[in-house]
Amino acid sequence: MTEPRWVRIGLAVASGGVLVFLYLPLVILAIYAFNPSRLQAWPPTGLTLHWFAEAAANPGLRAAIVNSLIAGAGATGVALVLGTAAALAVQRFTFFGRETISFLFVLPIALPGVVTGIALRTTFQTLDVDFGLATIIVGHATFCIVIAYNNVIARLRRLPRTPEEASADLGADTWTTFRRITLPAMGTALLSGGLLAFALSFDEIIVTNFTAGPGTQTIPMWILAAIQRPAEVPVVNVVAFVLILLSAIPVYLAQRIAGGATGGGRY
Amino acid sequence: MTTASSVSAPETPTPQPGRLRRFAAWLHLHKRVQRNLLLGGPLTWMVVAYFGSLFILLLGAFWDRDPFTGQVQPFAWSLDAFESLITNPVYLTIAVRTITIAAAVTVTDAILAVPIAYYMARIATPRVRQLMVVAVLMPLWAAYLVKVYAWRTILQGNGFLEWALGPFGVDAPGLGQILNAWVVLSYLWLPYMILPIFAGLERIPNSLHEASADLGARAGITFRRVTLPLVFPALVAGSIFTFSLTLGDYITPDLVADAKFVGNVIYDNSSLGNLPLAAAYSLLPIVVMIGYLLVARRLGAFDSL
Numbered sequence: 001m002t003e004p005r006w007v008r009i010g011l012a013v014a015s016g017g018v019l020v021f022l023y024l025p026l027v028i029l030a031i032y033a034f035n036p037s038r039l040q041a042w043p044p045t046g047l048t049l050h051w052f053a054e055a056a057a058n059p060g061l062r063a064a065i066v067n068s069l070i071a072g073a074g075a076t077g078v079a080l081v082l083g084t085a086a087a088l089a090v091q092r093f094t095f096f097g098r099e100t101i102s103f104l105f106v107l108p109i110a111l112p113g114v115v116t117g118i119a120l121r122t123t124f125q126t127l128d129v130d131f132g133l134a135t136i137i138v139g140h141a142t143f144c145i146v147i148a149y150n151n152v153i154a155r156l157r158r159l160p161r162t163p164e165e166a167s168a169d170l171g172a173d174t175w176t177t178f179r180r181i182t183l184p185a186m187g188t189a190l191l192s193g194g195l196l197a198f199a200l201s202f203d204e205i206i207v208t209n210f211t212a213g214p215g216t217q218t219i220p221m222w223i224l225a226a227i228q229r230p231a232e233v234p235v236v237n238v239v240a241f242v243l244i245l246l247s248a249i250p251v252y253l254a255q256r257i258a259g260g261a262t263g264g265g266r267y
Numbered sequence: 268m269t270t271a272s273s274v275s276a277p278e279t280p281t282p283q284p285g286r287l288r289r290f291a292a293w294l295h296l297h298k299r300v301q302r303n304l305l306l307g308g309p310l311t312w313m314v315v316a317y318f319g320s321l322f323i324l325l326l327g328a329f330w331d332r333d334p335f336t337g338q339v340q341p342f343a344w345s346l347d348a349f350e351s352l353i354t355n356p357v358y359l360t361i362a363v364r365t366i367t368i369a370a371a372v373t374v375t376d377a378i379l380a381v382p383i384a385y386y387m388a389r390i391a392t393p394r395v396r397q398l399m400v401v402a403v404l405m406p407l408w409a410a411y412l413v414k415v416y417a418w419r420t421i422l423q424g425n426g427f428l429e430w431a432l433g434p435f436g437v438d439a440p441g442l443g444q445i446l447n448a449w450v451v452l453s454y455l456w457l458p459y460m461i462l463p464i465f466a467g468l469e470r471i472p473n474s475l476h477e478a479s480a481d482l483g484a485r486a487g488i489t490f491r492r493v494t495l496p497l498v499f500p501a502l503v504a505g506s507i508f509t510f511s512l513t514l515g516d517y518i519t520p521d522l523v524a525d526a527k528f529v530g531n532v533i534y535d536n537s538s539l540g541n542l543p544l545a546a547a548y549s550l551l552p553i554v555v556m557i558g559y560l561l562v563a564r565r566l567g568a569f570d571s572l
Binding site for chain 1: 287288291292294295298301302305306308309310312313316317319320321323324327341379380382383385386387389390397399400401402403404405406408409410411412413414416417418419420421423425426427429430454457458461486507511512514515516517518522529530533534537542545546549552553556560569
């Protein structure tokens with residue numbers, strides 16, 4: 001360690017400050033979930049679990065949860081199939097433009113979501129496609145593919161090729177080798193990539209607003225509408241509390257299963 | 268793979284190979300076909316769903332609208348959308364506001380991220396480092412709207428900020444301040460900046476720091492002359508996210524600052540049926556981001572993505 005003592009102490013204090021900044025809003029909102037008052041005023045007036053029951057019985061919220069689960073499953077399925085195929089092609093074959101593929105898949109997350117949203121909406125409208133869950137899934141899949149791709153390709157880079165060669169030497173054809181050797185070796189990468197893609201889809205609002213029809217609401221769309229209705233505030237607080245707790249799942253997965261394979265953040 | 272996956276193959280080799288098996292054996296010898304089957308699906312998806320949509324968006328910017336009903340007339344060409352964008356100064360104001368806030372958010376996040384990333388990469392023990400990575404990842408994965416909503420409750424009247432500032436006799440500014448957008452967007456995208464910088468700092472071998480110290484450089488000089496140039500590409504990689512995510516956000520500005528960003532104009536006009544204007548204005552973030560990405564690539568950011 002080459003840093004002098006005062007630098008180390010200063011950095012520790014600054015890091016602590018940043019962590020407080022990151023967590024304070026989440027903690028404050030989590031406390032509101034137990035606030036008996038209908039008004040969002042600080043400090044809370046007491047403690048209650050009443051709003052949890054109210055949230056569980058909210059029909060609009062239930063419908064939104066179902067929609068979000070379907071959209072997440074659909075987008076994750078598309079992303080896993082296409083992302084895995086692309087990762088296998090890039091990792092196992094050489095071809096013209098191979099370097100460009102990674103850049104191509106990063107583009108939907110590098111360009112602002114509002115661009116993806118308006119582009120898809122314009123296209124659906126021009127082609128007279130009915131807006132609904134299917135259009136939401138298409139929108140989510142465009143940026144979920146990159147997560148599946150990144151997770152699978154990181155795993156493929158570390159996999160030794162010898163088991164596959166041995167399998168081929170023993171007479172297995174391409175499909176058998178893939179099914180018996182490559183696929184099991186990719187298993188956890190597919191699991192973590194799939195769950196991270198699902199989590200991303202579950203949280204998406206910027207693109208979803210453009211690709212959802214008037215009758216279809218996902219969880220984020222429900223929250224956005226409910227925030228602006230004072231009567232729904234206590235139920236939103238409960239939903240927010242649950243979502244904050246749920247964010248531990250992708251973090252756990254990213255740490256344990258992927259072993260930090262996805263280097264920078266979410267993608 | 269995509270074509271074969273729908274049919275299940277028998278477990279053991281059979282004396283009379285079925286059609287699928289023969290196809291698989293043939294595939295084994297034809298690597299190019301294998302590759303094309305693998306690439307076909309994802310490339311078709313990207314080209315049709317994504318680039319196809321972007322192309323239609325580009326066309327949509329030049330579509331005409333019925334002068335009486337306002338109905339969009341696809342494939343009837345006009346420059347009306349661009350004319351209104353240029354003649355009405357509000358669109359320039361909004362563009363300048365959005366890009367200024369995006370730049371401010373990026374600089375703010377860089378300033379906040381470097382110390383904590385440095386602490387994580389070089390000073391914390393492995394155990395503390397692991398805990399801090401988790402501590403930075405948690406808020407990143409917490410739902411976007413939950414975070415915006417949390418700030419809304421903090422900033423609004425009778426909220427946490429008013430309560431905290433009250434004893435000092437300072438009035439909370441309340442919602443509807445453009446500075447709120449700067450604070451909240453900096454908050455939202457901060458983890459996207461911390462993680463790449465942390466990864467970049469971790470890649471710098473410790474021997475370089477020691478060499479610099481041995482040659483007589485003090486901590487400040489080592490940081491400026493050795494660490495910062497080496498971690499700069501990672502910082503630019505993080506800035507792609509902070510800049511792009513701010514540039515395209517239309518929910519946070521509306522909820523915490525009551526301000527219009529480029530995204531709000533795009534969203535509002537597309538909802539109101541003025542698609543050509545929305546499409547034409549969306550060319551602005553596309554052009555800005557492509558320029559940003561080209562500069563970022565020159566600075567070596569893509570190796571740190």
